[in-house]
Amino acid sequence: MQYTNDAIPEHVRTLGHEDPELLAIGMQGAVFRLSDHRVAKVWFHSPRTELERLQTLYAGLRLPFHTPEILEIHEGSRWLVTIEAELPGRPLHEVAPAFDTPTWPAARDCVIDVLAELATVQASPALFAMTVLDETEPFRRAEQSWTDALSGLLARRVATYGDQLDQVVDKFETKFDCLQQLLRQIEPENGHRLVHGDVTAGNILVDEQLRPVSVLDFGLLSMAGDPAFDGASAAALYALWSPDTRSIEADFDAALAARLGYSTDELLVYRAVHALLIGNAHDADPFGRDSGVPLTANLLNDRRYVALLT
Numbered sequence: 467m468q469y470t471n472d473a474i475p476e477h478v479r480t481l482g483h484e485d486p487e488l489l490a491i492g493m494q495g496a497v498f499r500l501s502d503h504r505v506a507k508v509w510f511h512s513p514r515t516e517l518e519r520l521q522t523l524y525a526g527l528r529l530p531f532h533t534p535e536i537l538e539i540h541e542g543s544r545w546l547v548t549i550e551a552e553l554p555g556r557p558l559h560e561v562a563p564a565f566d567t568p569t570w571p572a573a574r575d576c577v578i579d580v581l582a583e584l585a586t587v588q589a590s591p592a593l594f595a596m597t598v599l600d601e602t603e604p605f606r607r608a609e610q611s612w613t614d615a616l617s618g619l620l621a622r623r624v625a626t627y628g629d630q631l632d633q634v635v636d637k638f639e640t641k642f643d644c645l646q647q648l649l650r651q652i653e654p655e656n657g658h659r660l661v662h663g664d665v666t667a668g669n670i671l672v673d674e675q676l677r678p679v680s681v682l683d684f685g686l687l688s689m690a691g692d693p694a695f696d697g698a699s700a701a702a703l704y705a706l707w708s709p710d711t712r713s714i715e716a717d718f719d720a721a722l723a724a725r726l727g728y729s730t731d732e733l734l735v736y737r738a739v740h741a742l743l744i745g746n747a748h749d750a751d752p753f754g755r756d757s758g759v760p761l762t763a764n765l766l767n768d769r770r771y772v773a774l775l776t
């Protein structure tokens with residue numbers, strides 16, 4: 467797999483930044499530290515309208531940790547580039563204790579602290595204006611229910627790659643029908659809150675005590691909706707590629723029930739939905755990195771989800 471590409475830093479240099487230092491290459495872009503407490507993010511896929519919506523969303527966020535501020539949007543020859551303020555903290559995944567070590571709960575609780583704060587934020591008009599994944603229309607109309615909007619998105623995603631899923635997920639059609647029914651039965655207590663949609667250990671920056679100081683990378687699946695969806699997906703995303711991922715999810719679910727009162731069954735439903743939403747989300751990756759379809763299949767073939775979806 468090829469992760470580096472000289473054209474990307476060169477692209478940043480053409481904007482007048484002499485010595486960009488590569489911080490990370492993620493699925494959506496490459497991030498460089500610049501000289502003046504700023505970073506440049508090169509966006510691989512996003513059109514300008516999407517970045518402008520994100521800029522407006524960020525400008526209106528009020529949270530007890532730092533969130534990104536998009537200072538400038540540049541149209542380069544190949545990719546769009548945003549100039550953003552550099553946020554404090556280190557990515558949680560770089561410093562978190564491993565699962566099943568005595569100090570692991572501090573890492574999990576850091577994520578839950580973030581989820582608890584996000585869950586208190588009422589959805590703004592800027593959040594309702596957000597599009598998700600590669601879609602071009604806003605995810606949810608003002609008068610539409612959360613579950614209706616989510617169910618519609620799920621159906622559109624599965625329409626794009628259901629044939630691939632059918633080959634690797636046992637009884638895929640039955641499971642999908644069952645999931646749609648279960649989703650439509652959910653009546654969330656709070657269906658109009660801020661859902662970040664991609665709460666990963668790379669999107670939380672922490673201090674020495676593992677407290678969250680910055681939360682970044684909104685936009686991929688940021689929606690007005692039920693915060694329990696963020697809890698469900700964060701548990702799956704924490705260690706998506708790890709063989710321990712199902713155990714980590716179960717550990718999160720117990721903590722999410724205890725601390726935030728989320729229903730374990732609803733978390734499973736939301737997590738199955740999330741797995742289907744992101745299963746092919748990165749298939750247009752310019753570096754040709756692995757597809758998420760096998761991960762989605764692993765989840766849907768796991769005994770807890772088989773029991774849920776029959």
Ligand SMILES: Nc1ncnc2c1ncn2[C@@H]1O[C@H](COP(=O)(O)OP(=O)(O)OP(=O)(O)O)[C@@H](O)[C@H]1O
Pocket residue numbers: 489490491492493494495496497505534550551552553554557666668669682683
């Ligand atoms: N404003 C910022 N200040 C400091 N570090 C940043 C900033 N933006 C991004 N980073 C660093 O770059 C990393 C990747 O950024 P980001 O999550 O925005 O990119 P991405 O392409 O969406 O990544 P991924 O697909 O892995 O989530 C972050 O984990 C963080 O370490």
Ligand SMILES: [Mg+2]
Pocket residue numbers: 492668669683
């Ligand atoms: Mg990220």
